[in-house]
Amino acid sequence: MEKKPEFGIHCRTILRLLCGVSQINEHRARHEKVSDKCTCNGDVETVQHMLFKCDLTHCIRDTLWEKIELNAPIGLCRELLQMDIDVRTIFLLSAFKCKYVNEWERLYEAVAMFITVLYDKRCMERSEPL
Numbered sequence: 001m002e003k004k005p006e007f008g009i010h011c012r013t014i015l016r017l018l019c020g021v022s023q024i025n026e027h028r029a030r031h032e033k034v035s036d037k038c039t040c041n042g043d044v045e046t047v048q049h050m051l052f053k054c055d056l057t058h059c060i061r062d063t064l065w066e067k068i069e070l071n072a073p074i075g076l077c078r079e080l081l082q083m084d085i086d087v088r089t090i091f092l093l094s095a096f097k098c099k100y101v102n103e104w105e106r107l108y109e110a111v112a113m114f115i116t117v118l119y120d121k122r123c124m125e126r127s128e129p130l
């Protein structure tokens with residue numbers, strides 16, 4: 001199997017988001033005196049907001065999401081598009097809640113890129129550490 005060092009970074013980001021210890025304002029507001037709102041429109045900045053609603057990452061989100069749709073089996077793609085964003089967020093963060101499927105390697109990469117690039121972009125917009 002080919003070594004992919006970026007997977008370590010992807011795993012770190014996904015674990016932080018799952019465990020609620022990221023730079024997302026909803027997470028930070030639990031431990032720091034900061035607002036839990038996002039600067040784009042005043043909604044609470046949740047992981048779901050960052051992945052699917054934030055205006056600050058709108059353009060790059062669409063490009064990254066297209067790669068998921070291109071690499072997902074048609075049935076899974078349809079299922080993803082029908083999920084509400086709470087369910088879709090957990091489904092993506094938990095790698096589709098199923099055992100590893102070898103044929104989905106490019107799909108896993110597309111999902112990892114979707115999550116980490118949006119998170120990195122969000123942190124860069126605010127000049128915060130990852």
Ligand SMILES: [Zn+2]
Nearest residue numbers: 038040054055
């Ligand atoms: Zn936002």
